[in-house]
Amino acid sequence: MKKTVLVTGADGFIGSHLTEYLVAQGYKVRAFVYYNSFNSRGWLDTIDEKVKAEIEFFAGDIRDPNGVRTAMEGIEEVYHLAALIAIPYSYHSPDSYVDTNIKGTLNVLQAARQLNTQRVLVTSTSEVYGTAQYVPIDEKHPFQGQSPYSATKIGADRLAESFYRSFDLPVTIVRPFNTYGPRQSARAIIPTIISQLLAGVEEIRLGDLRPTRDLVYVQDTVRGFHAIAKSAKTIGEEINIATQQEISMGELAQQLIQLINPQARIVQEQERLRPEKSEVFRLLGANEKIKQLTGWQPEWGLEKGLEETVGWFREKGKGSGYRADQFVV
Ligand SMILES: Cc1cn([C@H]2C[C@H](O)[C@@H](COP(=O)(O)OP(=O)(O)O[C@H]3O[C@H](C)C(=O)[C@H](O)[C@H]3O)O2)c(=O)[nH]c1=O
Structure with a gap:
């Protein structure tokens, strides 16, 4: 019989790719989806029918402890990805980030403790490290909360560690660096640039060109999640998913310009x-x-990953809310 795993944030960018990947690996997935978007289940509505047959939808709110607990009943393995992720909006509404990112994670940890869940992956982020004090940034690098978003992710990350230390909960903290690929929301740098270029915009407006990022293609990220969940050696650990390569935002934009226009x-x-x-x-x-x-x-170099991403935006990115005039830094 197929094992059923829970993915929270299953209709989000990484969550939807992870859900598809897990189905391809032979799992059934209970997809925890924000109830407010349930009737338009985001990307999960666009995927193959055969894949969808292996998905059981659960509409809830990560901030609701009862709903989270109900969703986790009968589940041995949880991939917790549900979060508010946009950095700029966290300046305006830090309390909503506390509720979703910290309280939401606490709800998952509490339910896992009550239900004796065998495996919990909590999604943290490279943002917890802030600007590198040394490179490459390993898992022992100090934390710097440079935005309310990163502060809430540090809170969730540390709560997860505390549940491992205090209650021996089998938790792993996953810290993906910047993930990109098909379906990413337009508020992130790569979709913003691609959608402008595809719309024929000839002046690509960017903030600072100097910041660098370690860009991980989404298929590598989701393979990383699964590899971590499969290994008993990762229990109680914090683990980066990174390529160990960096590129500045200016160079990235140039690369996309060369590819598109x-x-x-x-x-x-x-x-x-x-x-x-x-x-x-x-x-x-x-x-x-x-x-x-x-x-x-x-497995994905940046060139190949960007080509694949651009290809997706050409084919499927249209009509999905991407606007050429969007600009966020
Ligand atoms: C969208 C945009 C961004 N930028 C700059 C701002 C940053 O220096 C860099 C990357 O921005 P982006 O929003 O794509 O990603 P991060 O700010 O690194 O954060 C993202 O990756 C981490 C890991 C998460 O954990 C966040 O949830 C996720 O949002 O490009 C611009 O200059 N112009 C733009 O239009």
Whole structure:
């Protein structure tokens, strides 16, 4: 009989790819979906019918302890991805980030404790490290809460550790670096640039061109999650998912310009949504630990990943709310 696992945030960007990947690996997935978006189940509505047959939808709210507990009944393995993820909006509404990211994670941990869940993966982020104090950033790098978003992820990350130490809950904290690929929301850098270029915009407006990121293709990220869940050696650990390569935002934009419209040029915007001290200037992750504990390694180079992403946006990105004039930094 197929094992059923729970994915929270299953209709989000990484969550939907993870759900499909887990189905391909022979699991049934209980997909915890925000009740408010239940009738338009996001990307999960667009996937193959055969895959959908292996998915059981559960409409709830991660902030509701009873709903989370009910969703987790009978489940041995939980991938907790539900979160508010946009950094700029966290400046305006930090309390909603506390509720969803910290309280939501606490609800999952409490339910796992009550139900004796065998395996819990809590999704943290490279943002917990803030601007690199040394590179590559390993899992022992100090935390710096440079935005309310990252502060709430640090809170959730530490709560997860505390449940491992206090109650021996079999938790692993997963810290993916910047994931990109098909279906990513337009508020992130790569979809923003691609959608502008595809719409024929010739002046690509960006914030600061210098910050660097370690960009992980979404298929590598979801393989990383699964590899971590499969290995007993990862219990109680914090684990980066990173390529150990970095690229500046200026270089990234140039690469996309070359792929889509070499006539276009970058215009640096003075107006910023991220205060200077809040901007994370350098993220380059170490991936030794995940390699050592699970054998995972990245399979997608940036060139191939960007080509695939651009291809998806050309084909399917249209009509899905992407706007050429969107600009967020
Ligand atoms: C959207 C946009 C971004 N930027 C700059 C701001 C950053 O220096 C960089 C990357 O921004 P992006 O929003 O794509 O990603 P991060 O701010 O690194 O955060 C993302 O990756 C981490 C891991 C998470 O944990 C966050 O949830 C996720 O949102 O490009 C611009 O200059 N212009 C733009 O239009």
